[in-house]
Amino acid sequence: MEFELPSEHRMTREMVREFCDEEIAPIAQEIEEEHRFPAEIFDALADLDMLGVPISEDYGGLGGDQLLYALVTEELGRVSGSIGLSFAAHVSLASKPIELFGTDAQKERWLTPLAEGEYLGSWALTEPSSGSDASDMDTIAERDDDGYVLNGTKQFITNASVAGSILLKAVTDPGAGYDGISTFIVDPENDDGFSVSTEWEKMGLNASPTCEITFDDCWIPEDRLLGSEGEGWKQTKKTLQGGRVSIAALSTGLAQGAFEAAREYATEREQFGQSISKFDAVRDMIVEMDRKIERSRLLTHKAATMYDDGQDVTRISSMAKLDASETSREVAEDAVQVLGGYGYTTDFAPQRFYRDAKLMEIGEGTSEIQRLVLGRELGL
Structure with missing residues (x-):
């Protein structure tokens, strides 16, 4: 049974999921090979009011919370790590700090065009x-x-x-x-x-x-x-708390995309008269993927919910980011293994998720730094 989400969160997630499957998935590998920033996708996301999900409606945003933002980020990461990364950097790092720390004049001049999707931020x-x-x-x-x-x-x-x-x-x-x-x-x-x-x-x-x-x-x-x-440094620490939630969500999305590719392949690929999903080694690998993803998703949702409640999320956001980033890399690697030789080719998605996932363990604080933060939070 899935963790129960508010109805507006479920509706938004389904809308974004449909958009991702129809508009992003067909070009995800192509834009990677071309090293092309897909401006048209971000224009479409702006039309869907997604570029200011957690920003106040007073400044052109959707007025959503951190949990809703995490759900959207995960869905984008499920089909394209690149689009998910640019989206997360735009929202968490380039937009949210202006809302948190800016004057009314700065919000009107600089936040509104970001939230409305006139352009992206950095x-x-x-x-x-x-x-x-x-x-x-x-x-x-x-x-x-x-x-x-x-x-x-x-x-x-x-x-x-x-x-x-x-x-x-x-x-x-x-x-x-x-x-x-x-x-x-x-x-x-x-x-x-x-x-x-x-x-x-x-x-x-x-x-x-x-x-x-x-x-x-x-x-x-x-x-x-x-x-x-x-x-500036106090602002940075506050910004990174929300940013780590978004990277956890993006990592969970990458892992989910790799898992779905592996599960689909395993149920369709036949060897010795049956699908390879029936073999213990393959089945157990896919089950482990699902377990890790669910754990990371729950940690991410907990961090987002605590953030929305105004709690100190230093510990839980670092834990979510650490866990989900390592899950994304582990699941993507196993997805390549499930597909065997095909998994190493660009005709199939796992290789892309595998390459994308590695940055999740580096950006917005390496895994080593997350462990340092967590140790300090435990008084170690």
Whole structure:
């Protein structure tokens, strides 16, 4: 029996599932091979009011909760990791912080077009030398009359080459450590001194652009500061709590897609006069996939529900992200094994899920960092 969801959540999930099966699934492998960002899919998602799922209706969003957002993210990941990743980065990282920390004027100017799907957003934290210590950054924002001058480089930034706005983390007080980091809204179309220096070729997720961006004496007005100076790291920690729920949901979707491909193949493929699903080794592998996915889904839904209730989700969001990301990789790998030689070909989906799943254990805090967070939460 499935965990009971509110009726509006079920209806939205079914609508998105139908859209994914009809519009995304037929092109999922094609856009990966072409390394093509599918702008038309995001236009269609905007028409469905999906690009601002957890954003207030006052600013063009759907007014949904984190659980609804997790359901939508999972459905997208079930057919395309790339589309799911760009969607999650747009909502959790590029849009939600403006709602949480922005002024009314900033929400009207920058959040509304994001939520309505006029364009996608991006979030720039990681730097070439920062690694897992994202607070160790060299990008500087210096006061200049009624604005700031930005200089530095950001690495592995999702959506940067297709974004209409970017939330940038930069140092405003070099001697203040965590308290010296601030957040700025960058307009990539109109801010001189901003450029996309690299768009990475990757192991997977190649229909979602991952970029290196640079700032060379890029001046922005002071009204682009999100919140107050020095609040950037506190904002980041809050943002990542929701972001980890979305990556858990995306990971669960990837695993579900790989599982469905393996189950379908196993019930149709015959050897020795019967479907291979009747053989213990194959059956047990598929049963284990289902068990792991259900566990990850329940953890994700618990984290989303606690987030909606206003609880501290540091522990549960890290646990959900850790569990679901590892589930996605394990299930995808087993799906390739179920299909055998066919699983290694691009004619079948498991190889794509396998390649896509690996990033889930790296992005928004590696599995090792999640264990560190969980250990701290347990007082270890």
